[in-house]
Amino acid sequence: MLSRAKPAVGGEVPHSDKRKKKGRKIPKLEELLSRRDFTGAITLLEFKRHVGEQEEDTNLWIGYCAFHLGDYKRALEEYENATKEENCNPEVWVNLACTYFFLGMYKQAEAAGFKGKLILFYI
Numbered sequence: 001m002l003s004r005a006k007p008a009v010g011g012e013v014p015h016s017d018k019r020k021k022k023g024r025k026i027p028k029l030e031e032l033l034s035r036r037d038f039t040g041a042i043t044l045l046e047f048k049r050h051v052g053e054q055e056e057d058t059n060l061w062i063g064y065c066a067f068h069l070g071d072y073k074r075a076l077e078e079y080e081n082a083t084k085e086e087n088c089n090p091e092v093w094v095n096l097a098c099t100y101f102f103l104g105m106y107k108q109a110e111a112a113g114f115k116g117k118l119i120l121f122y123i
Helices: 029-034 038-051 058-069 072-083 091-102 106-122
Strands: none
Touching: 029 038, 038 058, 058 072, 058 091, 072 091, 091 106
């Protein structure tokens, strides 16, 4: 029986290792976001978090990407964790309010929105 995996006549099958693609680079977060590749951005951010290379705003970017992918529960977790951090960016409260709103949690959305508005007002 003939096989397409190896030629009937001739040399050996050329070994193509897909991991050895030269010239291939890891995309930067800004590139992924500009292409609206939120899945790729989350993957990159989670990888950096896992290997210990995360930046201080990694949680915010993961929340942003999750929100734009429609994963509002994941965005909620990230934004809530961000609000518990010291020196929390006031805009996080606005993002949290939007996430609550999309989850149908209108009272919490209003409270978070006012909290963000008051913090932004005093800055």
